[in-house]
Amino acid sequence: MKVFFPNSAWVKTRERLVLKGGRFAKIDLKVRYGVIIHPKLGPILIDTGYTEEVISGTKRGVMLDLYARVLRPRLNKAEQPKAVLARMGYGPEDVRYVIVTHFHADHVSGLGQFPNAQFIVDGAAYKHLRSTPRRGNLRHGIFTELLPDNFSERVIELCHLPEADPGYGLPVGHDIFGDGCAVAVSLEGHAKGQFGILMTLNGSPLLYAVDVQWLACALTEGRIPGWPSRLVADDFTAYKHSAAIVADYIKQGHTAVFCHDPETSAYDYLPETIAK
Numbered sequence: 200m201k202v203f204f205p206n207s208a209w210v211k212t213r214e215r216l217v218l219k220g221g222r223f224a225k226i227d228l229k230v231r232y233g234v235i236i237h238p239k240l241g242p243i244l245i246d247t248g249y250t251e252e253v254i255s256g257t258k259r260g261v262m263l264d265l266y267a268r269v270l271r272p273r274l275n276k277a278e279q280p281k282a283v284l285a286r287m288g289y290g291p292e293d294v295r296y297v298i299v300t301h302f303h304a305d306h307v308s309g310l311g312q313f314p315n316a317q318f319i320v321d322g323a324a325y326k327h328l329r330s331t332p333r334r335g336n337l338r339h340g341i342f343t344e345l346l347p348d349n350f351s352e353r354v355i356e357l358c359h360l361p362e363a364d365p366g367y368g369l370p371v372g373h374d375i376f377g378d379g380c381a382v383a384v385s386l387e388g389h390a391k392g393q394f395g396i397l398m399t400l401n402g403s404p405l406l407y408a409v410d411v412q413w414l415a416c417a418l419t420e421g422r423i424p425g426w427p428s429r430l431v432a433d434d435f436t437a438y439k440h441s442a443a444i445v446a447d448y449i450k451q452g453h454t455a456v457f458c459h460d461p462e463t464s465a466y467d468y469l470p471e472t473i474a475k
Contacts (some may be wrong), residue, residue: 200236200237200398200400200468201209201236202231202233202235202236202276202398202405203232203233203234203402203467203468204231204233204234204246204407204464204466204467205231205232205234205249205275205278205279205280205283205467205468205470206230206278206302206467206468207228207229207231207232207249207250207274207275207278207279207280207299207305207309207363208229208230208249208272208274208288208305209227209229209232209250209273209275209276209461210227210228210230210270210271210272210273211225211226211228211229211270211276212223212225212226213411214226215316216410216424216425216427216428217316217413217414217417217428217459218414218416218422218424219417219422219424219425220269220422221422221424221425223231223321224300224307225278225299226297226461227230227438227453227458227461228413228417228459228460228461228468229389229458229459229461230248230249230272230305230459231246231456231457231458231464232244232245232246232247232280232402232458232465233245233246233284233298233396233407234280234468235380235381235398236287236332237368237380238374239380240295240296240376241289241293241295242284242287242289242293242294243294243296243298244280244294244295244296244297244298244313245298245300245396245407246297246306246307246409247280247297247306247307247308247309247310248275248279248280248298248300248305248306248308249272249274249304249305249308250279250280250308250309250312251274251279252308252309252311253266253267253272253304253308253347253382254267254272254274255306256308256345257294258344259344260335260342260344261344262342263304263342263344263345265464265468266304266340266342271396272305278468279309280309280312281312283468284347286470291312291313291314292314292315293315294314294315294316294365295315295316295317296316296317296318296319296376297310297313297317297318297319298319298375298381298383298396299318299320299390299438300393300394300396300407300409301321301324301389301390301391301394301397301409301410302324302325302328302337302346302390302391303339303340303341303343303390303410304341304342304345305340306409307345307346307441307457308345309348310314310345310346310347311345311347312349314438315353315368315422316353317354317372318350318353318354318355319355319357319383319390320355320356321357321358321361321377321391321393321394322352322354322356322358322359322385323356323358323391323392324390324391324392324393325354325392327391327392328341328343328391329351329470330348331403332423336355338362339390339391339433347421355381355465357373357375357394358373359371359444360373360374360375360376360377360383361373361374361377362374363379363382363384365384365397365404365449367404367406367448367453368403368444368447368448368451369385369397369406369444370385370461371384371442372384372385372394372397375396379399380396380398380399381396381398382396382398383395383396383473384396384397384406385452386408386409386411386426386441386444386445387433387435387437387438387440387441388411388432388433388434388435388436388438388439388440388441388442389409389411389431389432389433389436389438390410390433391434393410393411393441394409395407395408395409395410395411395445397412403452403453403454404454404457405454405455405466406445406448406453406454406455406456407452407456408445408455408457409457409458410457410459411438411442411457412445412457412460413457413459413460414457414459414460414461414462415449415455415457415460415462417442418442418445418446419446419449419450423439423442429436454466
């Protein structure tokens with residue numbers, strides 16, 4: 200199994216907003232998504248990052264347009280999902296599964312590009328999304344127009360998958376494909392139902408910790424931001440708890456990858472090293 204993380208886009212922010220005691224200088228946050236090449240199931244995506252649907256999609260409502268104007272994501276065309284897959288000889292129709300770690304726009308905007316994919320989601324989070332008035336979803340950066348029209352027909356809920364103990368002090372989770380290659384572990388707080396993915400590569404664990412923090416050093420240096428960044432969190436108490444779990448995992452000497460960390464990860468996408 201191969202795993203790597205392309206960068207779909209960059210978003211500028213002030214370091215102080217995402218790192219306690221950070222500078223007022225602006226930094227470029229990455230917007231990663233994951234690609235798993237499974238020996239039997241082929242290409243699998245973990246989220247989709249930012250795609251053109253956020254910038255110029257025809258289904259965009261007024262609030263999604265405003266969201267894009269405020270955040271101004273700069274798409275990385277070379278590392279958009281379809282471009283990355285094409286370099287490996289795959290088309291969008293070859294993707295059978297997309298793991299949706301949570302429903303924020305920078306994680307789901309490209310779901311409609313994959314017509315044959317089933318979507319692996321936290322069922323409680325999806326139920327909450329469907330029962331929440333539009334205004335409530337917008338407050339948390341969730342734009343339902345980004346979901347395919349037949350999304351509910353293509354959902355696989357984690358609760359229906361086998362339980363698995365990932366070890367390393369991580370919460371008991373769910374074995375996504377039944378072969379131990381990817382275990383979903385709850386990392387609540389940033390978003391309702393957010394979960395990370397623990398994978399084992401060459402005998403070593405790799406945790407995709409999604410948005411537990413924007414910068415890895417916020418965990419390793421104990422610099423988790425407070426106000427006003429805490430306002431973004433769905434549940435700040437759970438947010439701190441998940442951060443502590445991942446910080447402990449890292450202290451054990453294991454590797455974690457984060458969606459937005461601007462630092463280069465050993466698992467970032469490098470076209471010259473990726474082969475089908």
